Amino acid sequence: MRSCAISALVCRAIRHYQLFGAGDRLVVAVSAGADSTTLAHVLPEAAASVGADVVALAHLNHGLRAEAGEDEAFCEALASRLGLAFLVDRVDVAAEAQRLRTSIEDAGRIVRYAFLEAAAARIGATRIAVAHTQNDQAETMLLRLVRGAGPVGLAGIYPRAGRVVRPLLLATRAEVETCLRERGLTWREDASNRDVSIPRNRIRHELMPWLREHFGPSVDAVMARQADVFREDAERLDAEATEIARDLVLQSIGRSDVPLPPLLERPPAVVRRVLLLVLRSRAAGRFVGLQHVDQALALATADDPRAAADLPGQRVERRGDLLMFQTVEPDPRRGGRRRGHAGIGRSVSKDRDVSPDQVREATGE
Amino acid sequence: MRSCAISALVCRAIRHYQLFGAGDRLVVAVSAGADSTTLAHVLPEAAASVGADVVALAHLNHGLRAEAGEDEAFCEALASRLGLAFLVDRVDVAAEAQRLRTSIEDAGRIVRYAFLEAAAARIGATRIAVAHTQNDQAETMLLRLVRGAGPVGLAGIYPRAGRVVRPLLLATRAEVETCLRERGLTWREDASNRDVSIPRNRIRHELMPWLREHFGPSVDAVMARQADVFREDAERLDAEATEIARDLVLQSIGRSDVPLPPLLERPPAVVRRVLLLVLRSRAAGRFVGLQHVDQALALATADDPRAAADLPGQRVERRGDLLMFQTVEPDPRRGGRRRGHAGIGRSVSKDRDVSPDQVREATGE
Numbered sequence: 001m002r003s004c005a006i007s008a009l010v011c012r013a014i015r016h017y018q019l020f021g022a023g024d025r026l027v028v029a030v031s032a033g034a035d036s037t038t039l040a041h042v043l044p045e046a047a048a049s050v051g052a053d054v055v056a057l058a059h060l061n062h063g064l065r066a067e068a069g070e071d072e073a074f075c076e077a078l079a080s081r082l083g084l085a086f087l088v089d090r091v092d093v094a095a096e097a098q099r100l101r102t103s104i105e106d107a108g109r110i111v112r113y114a115f116l117e118a119a120a121a122r123i124g125a126t127r128i129a130v131a132h133t134q135n136d137q138a139e140t141m142l143l144r145l146v147r148g149a150g151p152v153g154l155a156g157i158y159p160r161a162g163r164v165v166r167p168l169l170l171a172t173r174a175e176v177e178t179c180l181r182e183r184g185l186t187w188r189e190d191a192s193n194r195d196v197s198i199p200r201n202r203i204r205h206e207l208m209p210w211l212r213e214h215f216g217p218s219v220d221a222v223m224a225r226q227a228d229v230f231r232e233d234a235e236r237l238d239a240e241a242t243e244i245a246r247d248l249v250l251q252s253i254g255r256s257d258v259p260l261p262p263l264l265e266r267p268p269a270v271v272r273r274v275l276l277l278v279l280r281s282r283a284a285g286r287f288v289g290l291q292h293v294d295q296a297l298a299l300a301t302a303d304d305p306r307a308a309a310d311l312p313g314q315r316v317e318r319r320g321d322l323l324m325f326q327t328v329e330p331d332p333r334r335g336g337r338r339r340g341h342a343g344i345g346r347s348v349s350k351d352r353d354v355s356p357d358q359v360r361e362a363t364g365e
Numbered sequence: 366m367r368s369c370a371i372s373a374l375v376c377r378a379i380r381h382y383q384l385f386g387a388g389d390r391l392v393v394a395v396s397a398g399a400d401s402t403t404l405a406h407v408l409p410e411a412a413a414s415v416g417a418d419v420v421a422l423a424h425l426n427h428g429l430r431a432e433a434g435e436d437e438a439f440c441e442a443l444a445s446r447l448g449l450a451f452l453v454d455r456v457d458v459a460a461e462a463q464r465l466r467t468s469i470e471d472a473g474r475i476v477r478y479a480f481l482e483a484a485a486a487r488i489g490a491t492r493i494a495v496a497h498t499q500n501d502q503a504e505t506m507l508l509r510l511v512r513g514a515g516p517v518g519l520a521g522i523y524p525r526a527g528r529v530v531r532p533l534l535l536a537t538r539a540e541v542e543t544c545l546r547e548r549g550l551t552w553r554e555d556a557s558n559r560d561v562s563i564p565r566n567r568i569r570h571e572l573m574p575w576l577r578e579h580f581g582p583s584v585d586a587v588m589a590r591q592a593d594v595f596r597e598d599a600e601r602l603d604a605e606a607t608e609i610a611r612d613l614v615l616q617s618i619g620r621s622d623v624p625l626p627p628l629l630e631r632p633p634a635v636v637r638r639v640l641l642l643v644l645r646s647r648a649a650g651r652f653v654g655l656q657h658v659d660q661a662l663a664l665a666t667a668d669d670p671r672a673a674a675d676l677p678g679q680r681v682e683r684r685g686d687l688l689m690f691q692t693v694e695p696d697p698r699r700g701g702r703r704r705g706h707a708g709i710g711r712s713v714s715k716d717r718d719v720s721p722d723q724v725r726e727a728t729g730e
Contacts, residue, residue: 145510146580148587150594154519202579207572214567215511222513229515229637229655233598236634240601269601272594290594 006038006179009171010046017159019167020127022051026165027087027125029116030057030078032071032188035131038176039168040078041185043129046167052127056085058119060112062093065192074188087119105198113164113363120163132157132166132365135173137227138220139203140365150290155234156227161364172220241273249278256282256325260300263323272297279311282325286312299323371403371544374536375411382524384532385492387416391530392452392490394481395422395443397436397553400496403541404533405443406550408494411532417492421450423484425477427458430557439553452484470563478529478728485528497522497531497730500538502592503585504568505730515655520599521592526729537585606638614643621647621690625665628688637662644676647690651677664688 013019020026028043030036044054059075061068072088079086097107116128137156144153159166168176180187196202211219244266250257256278263271275296279288292311299307299318308317310328317324378384385391393408395401409419424440426433437453444451462472481493502521509518524531533541545552561567576584609631615622621643628636640661644653657676664672664683673682675693682689 141510145506145588145591146576146584148591150591151516151519151598154516154595199580207575210572210575211511215564219511223510225655226510226513226515229634230519232632232634232637233516233602236602236605236632237598239632267597267601267604269594269597272597290590 004042004179004182005175006168006171007042007046009175010039010042010167011049013159013167013170014046014050017165017169019129019160019165020047020050020052024052024127025123025125026052026054026127026129027056027058027116027120027123028054028084029112029128029130030059030075031131031190032059032074032078033131033190033193034176034180034187035133035168035173037078037185037187038179039129039131040082040084041183042179043167044082044084054084054129055125056087056119056123057082058087058116058128060115061088061090062108062111063090065190067188067191071188071190085123087123089115089119091115105200109363109365113365117163126163128164129167130164130365131168133168133171133173133176134220134224135204135208137169138223139200139208141223141227142203142207143200148290151230151234154227155231156224158231158364164363164365166364169224237269237273241270241277244270245274245277248274254327258300258323258325260321260323264300271300275300278325279314279316282314282327283311284313284327288312296323369407369544369547370540371407371533371536372411374540375404375407375532376414378524378532378535379411379415382530382534384494384525384530385412385415385417389417389492390488390490391417391419391492391494392421392423392481392485392488393419393449394477394493394495395424395440396496396555397424397439397443398496398555398558399541399545399552400498400533400538402443402550402552403544404494404496405447405449406548407544408532409447409449419449419494420490421452421484421488422447423452423481423493425480426453426455427473427476428455430555432553432556436553436555450488452488454480454484456480470565474728474730478730482528491528493529494532495529495730496533498533498536498538498541499585499589500569500573502534503588504565504573506588506592507568507572508565513655516595516599516602519592520596521589523596523729529728529730531729534589602634602638606635606642609635610639610642613639619692623665623688623690625686625688629665636665640665643690644679644681647679647692648676649678649692653677661688 024047026043026047028036028040030040040057047054057075057079059072061072065071076086076088091111093104093108093111096111097104100107100110102110116130119125120128141154141156144156147153157166157169158164159169192198193201194205196205208220216222244263248258248262250259258274258278263274266274272293276288276293279292279296288311295309295311296316299309299316300323302318305318305320308315310316313328315326315328317326389412391408391412393401393405395405405422412419422440422444424437426437430436441451441453456476458469458473458476461476462469465472465475467475481495484490485493506519506521509521512518522531522534523529524534557563558566559570561570573585581587609628613623613627615624623639623643628639631639637658641653641658644657644661653676660674660676661681664674664681665688667683670683670685673680675681678693680691680693682691
């Protein structure tokens with residue numbers, strides 16, 4: 001197989017982000033699109049260079065488009081051509097979106113990562129490689145900035161998150177397509193990628209080309225480079241807050257108490273993150289965002305020493321110099337299908353308590 | 366004078382960002398445009414509510430446009446109508462841009478803040494109020510993101526930086542114009558604000574309207590809110606790095622030595638900021654950005670224990686476990702007009718060593 005620019009970029013990403021090493025066994029997520037087709041072709045050699053092994057391709061048939069069957073057949077043929085095992089599953093993403101009361105895109109992400117984790121467990125893989133590129137990174141950063149995700153959002157797609165790794169993150173989509181053409185390889189276009197009613201596609205097909213035209217063709221690279229720096233900042237501040245929370249927060253069953261005077265003497269950036277950690281620990285998987293931290297902070301600094309607010313999964317009450325976070329038991333009339341939280345390979349998509357944001361966090365996308 | 370929504374937003378900004386308090390004396394920078402005309406009208410009452418005083422309007426005649434004389438006359442009439450002193454100066458910004466080898470916009474910012482500092486000193490003002498709005502904030506964040514300013518850039522325009530304060534930062538341009546219409550006030554349009562060959566205007570007139578259309582009318586507010594959080598993060602990490610640099614860096618005349626083993630065991634976010642601080646301390650006012658920190662970091666982690674690089678104002682050399690930053694004396698053939706660095710009210714615009722980025726940093730814009 002001929003080498004191309006992408007091979008070098010993948011090797012660089014593996015080293016730079018320490019994606020995996022000797023002895024790791026990888027499964028590659030494939031959709032039949034350009035990015036993942038390229039990754040499937042390039043990764044085996046790059047992985048071998050650090051002593052790791054690509055063992056399988058995994059494909060989730062979303063059942064959304066008429067072409068879904070052809071996509072699956074394409075991926076199966078690709079696996080066979082590369083001499084790799086092929087893992088496949090079918091999920092009705094539209095039905096799942098309705099059940100989870102979320103968008104097709106969010107539901108797709110939830111069931112996709114649940115499938116990939118299950119597939120990795122089944123074949124004994126230690127890493128799941130997905131094909132996000134530098135362009136995906138820039139799009140994600142903009143999408144989160146305009147939606148208000150804060151510093152956590154600007155850290156972008158994580159190169160490594162749990163078992164998931166992203167070896168194409170230093171390559172652009174244009175470089176990917178050049179590589180495919182040079183190697184004479186085919187791939188399948190996903191028509192839904194052109195649907196600009198989907199916010200990400202609007203960013204991809206309208207905003208990013210405009211930015212490249214007016215601010216230079218390397219704007220994706222410029223933004224992606226910053227995601228690395230944002231991520232380092234977030235990691236440092238998270239580590240500091242975790243340590244402080246460990247010292248400061250009094251945990252009991254169903255309740256966390258935070259003494260305010262020693263908390264509020266910390267820098268605001270740390271105070272916010274400690275509150276975020278406590279809120280998350282009582283949120284039972286519900287989404288906790290900037291606005292909830294703001295509400296808890298308002299209680300902590302309020303003139304009223306008995307103020308209170310209902311926040312995700314909990315009631316937060318001010319008691320003078322203390323802020324109390326109390327778990328609120330879910331209303332049994334709303335429950336019924338709740339499942340256990342343990343076990344490798346459990347199907348995340350079947351768990352009602354998993355929010356799109358929680359999956360985003362767990363998978364770094 | 367009737368109150369309007371802007372008055373409340375200005376009062377909120379004064380408290381929330383602790384812009385000034387009892388006994389402060391303010392000068393308001395005015396251009397004749399909608400934002401600063403509004404600020405001049407609203408600020409005296411808002412300032413009085415916390416015991417501060419607006420004492421003067423200050424206007425710099427940029428000499429750029431045919432209408433410059435009319436702008437100046439408008440501002441003078443405004444001051445007279447509000448019963449305030451009027452401070453004015455004229456600078457040929459185009460000539461200054463040529464001399465400083467920078468853009469008209471950068472040169473304008475440099476001479477404007479130099480003038481405002483001098484004006485404040487002359488009249489004994491403790492604060493300089495400038496009229497940046499929430500829209501300016503969102504535009505600035507996007508501009509810096511696409512240009513690669515990193516976390517420092519996303520912290521946006523500072524509500525308070527030295528003597529400079531920005532009481533309109535919680536108000537939108539639309540709210541400003543509503544206020545002017547409600548009060549039956551006039552202002553002057555600056556035709557250059559429509560010139561989309563200027564990158565900021567492209568963001569303002571093309572990108573922001575597109576974002577509001579597709580991601581909601583509150584996208585400016587959503588972004589501006591995040592700038593506050595980014596700023597808190599940056600302040601925390603800067604404080605940590607400053608402390609570590611104080612312990613770690615060995616300063617001598619013309620040279621800073623950084624022992625690498627104790628530096629490199631710190632989190633990457635802190636390592637980057639320590640290197641930035643050291644680079645800046647030897648840069649003699651030259652711009653130090655993300656790319657220079659990357660170069661210093663590459664030397665610090667290089668396999669070659671004798672690697673070296675020329676960075677702004679200094680030569681950085683690896684000596685085994687040490688990184689040495691040595692001031693490079695400026696070539697005397699290039700000098701000649703260098704001035705002292707002390708003294709209140711010195712004209713920054715005449716100082717060759719001041720870069721646009723340095724002014725941006727000093728003024729928080």
